[in-house]
Amino acid sequence: MQQSKSYFSWFSSSGNLNGLTENMPKEDKIITLSEGNTRYNLEGNINGKKVILIHGISQPKDVFVYLKRDLISKGFYVLSYDLYGRGYSSSSDKAQTLDILVGQLYQLIDNIFNIKILGKELNLYGWSLGSIIASSFGNKHSELVSKIILLSPIGDNISKPFISRIVTLPFIGEIIMNLIGRKELMTMYQNEFEFLTMVSNDSDLTNLLNFLIEHAYNNPVLLRTILSNLKNIPEIDNNKKIYNELNQKDIEILILSGSDDPLVKHPENINKILVKSQLKIINNAGHSCGISHYKKINDFTCDFFK
Numbered sequence: 408m409q410q411s412k413s414y415f416s417w418f419s420s421s422g423n424l425n426g427l428t429e430n431m432p433k434e435d436k437i438i439t440l441s442e443g444n445t446r447y448n449l450e451g452n453i454n455g456k457k458v459i460l461i462h463g464i465s466q467p468k469d470v471f472v473y474l475k476r477d478l479i480s481k482g483f484y485v486l487s488y489d490l491y492g493r494g495y496s497s498s499s500d501k502a503q504t505l506d507i508l509v510g511q512l513y514q515l516i517d518n519i520f521n522i523k524i525l526g527k528e529l530n531l532y533g534w535s536l537g538s539i540i541a542s543s544f545g546n547k548h549s550e551l552v553s554k555i556i557l558l559s560p561i562g563d564n565i566s567k568p569f570i571s572r573i574v575t576l577p578f579i580g581e582i583i584m585n586l587i588g589r590k591e592l593m594t595m596y597q598n599e600f601e602f603l604t605m606v607s608n609d610s611d612l613t614n615l616l617n618f619l620i621e622h623a624y625n626n627p628v629l630l631r632t633i634l635s636n637l638k639n640i641p642e643i644d645n646n647k648k649i650y651n652e653l654n655q656k657d658i659e660i661l662i663l664s665g666s667d668d669p670l671v672k673h674p675e676n677i678n679k680i681l682v683k684s685q686l687k688i689i690n691n692a693g694h695s696c697g698i699s700h701y702k703k704i705n706d707f708t709c710d711f712f713k
Contacts, residue, residue: 431495440514442507446495447488447515451479457520458530458712460487461512461537463559464636464643465592465629467494469618470534472611473701474708481709488515490536492632494622503635505642509543516551527553530712534558534697535670539642542649549656556708557684558663559694562646563676581634588630592623612698650680660684661711663704665692685711 431437435448448468458478460471468487478485491511492498501507516522516529529551533541538560545552576583596619623629642649653660660681664674666688678686687707692700 435495437495438515438518440511440518442499442501442511443491443497444495445488445491445497445511445515447486447519448475449484449486449519450475451484452482453484455482455484456530456712457528458483458485458532459512459516460485461531461533461540462487462490462493463535463537464633465493465595465623466619467622469494469615470698472615474532474697474705477705477709478712481713483709483712486515486519488512490540492628492635493626498628498632502639503632504639505539505543508540508640509547512540512544513548522548522551525551527551530554530556532556532558532708533560535561535694536636536640536643538562539640539646539649542646542653543642545656545658546649546652549658552656552658554659554661554712555653556661556663556711557677558697558704559665559668559671560646560662560674560677561670562642562644562650563671563673580638584630584634588633589623592629593620596620596623615698647680650677654681654683659711661707662686663696663707664688665694665696665700666690667692668694668696670694 431446432448434450435446437444437446439445446468460468460474462468462470467489471487475485475487489496490508491503513522516525527550530553531541531544533539533555535558538557539562541555541557542560545555596616637643660683662674662678662681662684664671664686668674671694674686674688678684689696689700689703697704
């Protein structure tokens with residue numbers, strides 16, 4: 408991969424923005440929240456149902472390229488954003504806890520929609536770590552949430568990759584993350600998406616893969632933020648308390664999971680906790696089924712949120 412001056416050069420070493428957003432897609436915006444700047448995008452039918460897309464631990468909001476397109480074509484009003492430390496969003500030096508990420512979502516919604524005048528009209532879509540954020544937000548603000556989709560939901564004693572386990576070790580974890588973290592991320596993206604780009608001849612997918620690799624290679628706060636999430640969000644390993652609480656809320660829930668997901672091996676366990684939820688298994692799909700099997704995922708999503 409040829410190295411060039413990256414658009415991530417506008418991050419300072421502390422993870423704050425310098426205000427140089429000229430390389431950001433023109434339809435995206437930056438808003439300043441309590442823990443830093445957040446990139447977001449709001450598109451679609453202003454009178455349509457509101458859908459909020461929440462991505463996972465290592466990828467920016469751009470992974471929703473297909474889903475956002477299909478939702479907008481169906482008349483939804485779609486908000487997507489970068490979690491702190493991902494994409495064009497900055498990251499503070501604070502421990503990146505679940506409360507901080509739920510607070511980011513709350514402040515973003517309040518700034519865009521004004522929570523004081525919102526009814527129970529938000530539809531949340533959380534992928535992986537995003538599923539925990541969506542569930543926790545639903546618990547804290549159930550009066551605002553109508554439906555939640557949990558895609559590849561973690562929190563049921565997940566089978567963490569070896570790299571995710573060793574980087575949380577005291578003292579040596581940060582050293583290991585700095586030495587091999589970026590390479591591991593780029594390898595993961597290539598393993599998940601490179602074959603798809605070859606067989607699909609899809610320019611959107613090729614652009615996404617290139618963006619993710621550059622994101623992993625150049626974003627100076629990405630590794631620090633991921634490591635902080637892994638250390639400070641115990642719900643990644645066990646989210647049953649949040650799921651049990653969510654089960655008591657008046658929120659419709661759909662669980663989508665790949666049959667071959669190496670992280671989420673037993674989504675039926677979450678389905679049993681969320682007794683009123685629907686569960687749909689996508690055959691021959693892994694943790695990134697939102698991309699690899701986007702047509703099925705998107706059809707389920709649009710139908711559930713309609």
